[in-house]
Amino acid sequence: MSDQPKGKKKKKRLNGRMIFWTAFFTIAVAVICGIIGYLFITVNGEKLLDANRDKLVVNGPTQVFDRSGKLMGELSVETSDPVESQDIPKLLKMAFVATEDKRFYEHSGVDFWSIGRAAVKDVVARSMVEGGSTITQQLAKNIFLTRDKTFFRKATEMSIAMALERQLSKDEILTMYLNRINFGGTTYGIKAASEKYFGISDLNKLEIWQMATLAAMPKGPSAYNPLRHPEASTARRAVVLDLMYEQGLITAEQRDQAKTVVYDYQPPAQQQKYPAFIDYVMDEAEDVMPDLTEDDLVRGGYKIYTTMDAQAQKAVEKAFADDDLFEKSVDDQPVQAAMMIMNHENGSILALLGGRDYERKGFSRINSRRQPGSAFKPIVAYAPALESGKFTMDSELSNEKQCFSDYCPTNLHGYSKTIGMTEAITKSENIPAVWLLNQIGVKTGISYAEKMGIKLDKNDNNLAIALGGLTQGTTVKEMAAAYSVFGNEGRYNDPYSIKQVVNQEGTVVYQHGNPEQKKVLSSDTAYYMTKMMQDVISDGTGKNAKLGDRPLAGKTGTTQSGISGSSRNRDAWFVGYTPEWTAAVWMGYDKPDKNHLLKGSSGEAAKLFSTVMKEALEGVPIKDFEAPDNLTQSTPEPSESAPQGITDLSGSYDNSTGTVKLSWSPAAEQADGGEYRIYRKASEEQDFSLLMSVLTTDAEDLSVVPGTTYQYYVTYYDKNSDQESEASNKVEVDVPKEELPASEEPSPDESAPDESGWPGQPSDGEFTPPPVQSGEPGQTDNGGNEEQGEDQGQAEPPATNTPGRGGGRGNPSFEPGQGSGQDNGLSGQGTGMPVNPDQGTATGTATGSVSDPPGNP
Incomplete structure (x- = not known):
């Protein structure tokens, strides 16, 4: 009798014959589908290739609009006449092959070995780290009709690539590729790129380093653009040169020599309106829409609606074109500048310019890192101190000559037992700022700086940051955003330039919206910082920034040269704000050295600020900074244990x-x-x-x-x-003038110090003793103007990783040796935190103000 339960059938066991036939039919179906798919891809690839062989696909120009909806400009494709194969040097062709597709002459359009290798690396990295596109596939992508990012797009790209390989020779494919690919912005084709980046139309005249620079661009046409990002371009060029050497195209000597060339070409002027703002917008578009490349944006027929204020942008461009607002250089390297204006109520960028004589897709200094000097004091020391509740704008701060462990900053204006916080900011004294940061803690200062949008280095964990001595420095964009917090009742907004992007079909593909503002400071703190920095404009180092009757608050910043024996300056800043707008200005040389330093200081940056803002705000009603509701008193109530005051002085x-x-x-x-x-x-x-x-x-x-x-x-x-x-009660006493006999009265030219200063000192408005040798106590900033008078600290980095002397950190590119952290006018000598031997000195003073007329963001 069987043990199997009733009602259940016995399972059939698979035998070898069934397995064989199942596998056979599965494989047969797969092969048939594969053949059908291959035939479809082949026919489809041939069809698409024939339809698009003689045209570069463009959906119409991408249009850019200002904040009022007015057309700013169009991004149309820039090409040159196609170059014949014989007119392209073989070494130039091979540079692209070595960089983009070294198996180009071995595959048939699709390199399955490279695709497999890329897939393995992607799996190991758990992300897409390497692609497998061949030169032929890249060419196929550039002549395909749509810009979507789908599997079918990739499959069709491969089909076109295989069709190209069947119909054209390898040399014809490479020549077509070089004539069609994007080389940054609206530039397409190898000849157009050569003309734009080097001014060379005959490709046979290109040098090896120039060939490598061009071959570096397909991987990232925007990121490796030598005009906009010279450092990144140089680094990528070195990679290309190594690949060319490894593949036997050049010698080691040729490779090494080509790596050392410094790119310094300046293209001829073009007539496109607002090029700097449009370039910034395109960079931001790539950031906020990572699925679209710059090539996609230019050729996609998009409508980009921006935050630009035409009146403000024109004011910036007009001022930057006025040579009288800039120092004269000793040669053809001019004094440069950068400026950004933003509406602090919502973070919208209204105007910007990254340099004088700026050209489309040129180098922008908006995000270049520079030492901020004293402009950093309100961010890292004064505002956090007020926010702590332990200090008010009426607090007395230590102003005695002193050291903080191994750090010994100094004052230019002398010392006193204490000094009021408002006076300390107005005069930009060094000791009170460092003392204050020491009181609240460096970590607290760093925390607030980061909340206000400043990106600090991990080594910026020392008291030198109170005077703007940063390892990497900061940018015009970061400083404008940080100061906007003071003008926006303590709230921070990320700066942005794009409101909306609409594709060719009219669909909104990106919307900025209204992100929640970050509350960084209390409204009271922001208001009291504003009150103190208004004094910087009326009575301190920022007088040159005045805007007539319009309220303005801000701070100056100057960084010393860091070159032994030189009292000139490396960077000059003014950052300020009105009730409507915030703006930051930087001035200096791109490549500072002993012959390229600023004679003046932050007063020149303040003057440029004033010139721009007066015109940018023309027609905007004047209003005051408003005190917040339920404003707390700046002077704290005395404690119950406090002694009783004097009443009868x-x-x-x-x-x-x-x-x-x-x-x-x-x-x-x-x-x-x-x-x-x-x-x-x-x-x-x-x-x-x-x-x-x-x-x-x-x-x-x-x-x-x-x-x-x-x-x-x-x-x-x-x-x-x-x-x-x-x-106690205050008493006022008038000290009468001395009356001298007529014979003893001084002549007019003897009655007061010469306001031009000591021999060799520019007009300074403040009478200071002549400078002593760099490195000695009491050194002054001798390159000042009427706004001079800020403290400066000195830093002298040691050759080893031991505490160095100084009031600030210098630029990492400085030569080893003495450095100084200077706040225009005051000089200081002190012991700094351990710094990189390459670091030099930084000095800084900053004052500023900005306003932004009400309107749409």
């Missing part, structure tokens, strides 16, 4: 002694070790500073100057509780 001038005498009643609660602190402000000064401390209830000011009015107040300080009382 009196003072008078004693003609017999030429001094001011002060007296007051004793404090109500005197303690052992208590003292009275006397604060003074002269008529020309912005804020009070500590004059002296005494134990008695009277004092005498021996340092008054005839013809000056002084104000005084007194506090009582209890050392035991470390508490200081409120300020």
Whole structure:
């Protein structure tokens, strides 16, 4: 009797015959489908090739519009007449073969071995890291009708490639490829590229380094454009030269020599409107739409709606074309500049220019990294200090000569026991900024800088950053975005230039939308920073940036040369904002050296800022910076334990002694070790500073100057509780002018210091002693103007990784040796954090303001 349950059939077991026939029919069907697919691809490839052989596919020009919807310009394809094979040097052809498809002469249009190798690498990397397209496939892609990124597109591309291989010789394919591929922007074809990037129409005159530069571009026509990205182009050129050497096309000597050539070609002027803004827009389009290449965008017939304000952009371009706004260079390397204006309420970029005489697809300095100098103080020190709640704009900060561990910055304007925060920013003193950062902690300062859009290096973990001494520096774009936080009630917006992109069919393929703003600072902090930086414009280093009656706040920044014996400057900054707009300006040389340094300082950048913004804001109603609702008082309430203040301070001038005498009643609660602190402000000064401390209830000011009015107040300080009382009543004392006999009156040219400064010093507006040798205490920035007067710190990197002296970090490209961190006007010497031996010095002062008329973003 069987044990198998009733009702269930016995399973049939597979035998060898069934397996054989199943496999046979499966393979047969697959082969038949493969043959049908191959025949379809072959016929389809031949058909598409015949239909598109003699044309470069373009869907009409891509159009770019400003923020009001007005057409800014069109991106049309730039080509030259096709070049015959015999007119293209063999070495130039082989440079492309070596770089793009070294098995070009071995495959039949599709290199299945390369595709397999690429697939294996993609699997190992778990992402697409390597492609397998041959030169023939790249040519097929350039003559295909659509720009979609699908499997069928790739399959059809392969079919066209195989059709090309059947109909044309290898040399004909390579020649067609070189005549059709994109070489950045709207430039297509090898001859057009040679003319654009080198000014050479005869390809036989190209040198090896030039051939390698062109052969480097197909991998990334935008990224390796030598005009826009010379460093990236040079690096990629070196890779191509290595490949050419490995494949026996050039000698090692030819390779090494070609690697050393510096690209410095300047193309002739073109007449396209707003080229700098359009270039920036195209770069941003590639970033926000990664599925589209620059080639796709140019040939796709898109409509790109931008944030550009035509009036502001024209103002920038007009000012940059005015040679009178720039220093004269000793040769043909001009002083350069970059500027960006943005609406801080939403982050929209209104105008920008990355250099003088900017050309389409040229080198833009908008994102070039430079040392910011004192323009960095509000970002990393002052704003975070206010935000901490431990300090206010009325706080007294340490201003004594001192070291912070091994870091010893110095002041140019001298020292005092304390200085008010507003005065410290206005004069751009060094010690208070470093002391403040030390109080709140370097990590806190770094955190706020990063929240405000500054990209810092991992080595920027030291007090030198208080004076703008950064390892890699920062950019015009980053500085404008950071200062926009102050003008936008503490909120940060990522800068953007594209509102919307529409394809040829009218479908919106990209929309910026309204991303949520990041709250970085409190509204109170932003408002008090604005109040203090308005004083920088009215009474400090930023006077050149004034916009008439329009409110403006900002900061200057200057970085010293870092060259021993030179007091000239490497970089000059002004960053500022109005109630509407924020803008940043940088000035300097592209390749600074001992013969290419700025004679002036941040005042020149402030002047350029003013020239642009006055015209950009013309017709925009003037409005004030508004205080936030429920604004907290800047002066904190005294604690319950604070000693009671003085209420009966009196003072008078004693003609017999030429001094001011002060007296007051004793404090109500005197303690052992208590003292009275006397604060003074002269008529020309912005804020009070500590004059002296005494134990008695009277004092005498021996340092008054005839013809000056002084104000005084007194506090009582209890050392035991470390508490200081409120300020007493203020008294004002006029010190009369001295009357000299007529015979003793000085002549007009002797009555005051020569405002032109000491011999060799440009007009400075501030009388400072002549500079001493670089590296000595008390060095001044001798290349100033009427805005000069900021602190500068010096850094002298050691040859080894030991603490170096200095107030700032220099540019990594500096030669080994002395460096300085300078804030225009003040010089400082100190011990810096460990730095790269190549780093030099940085000095900086920054003041600025900007405004942006209301309107659509």
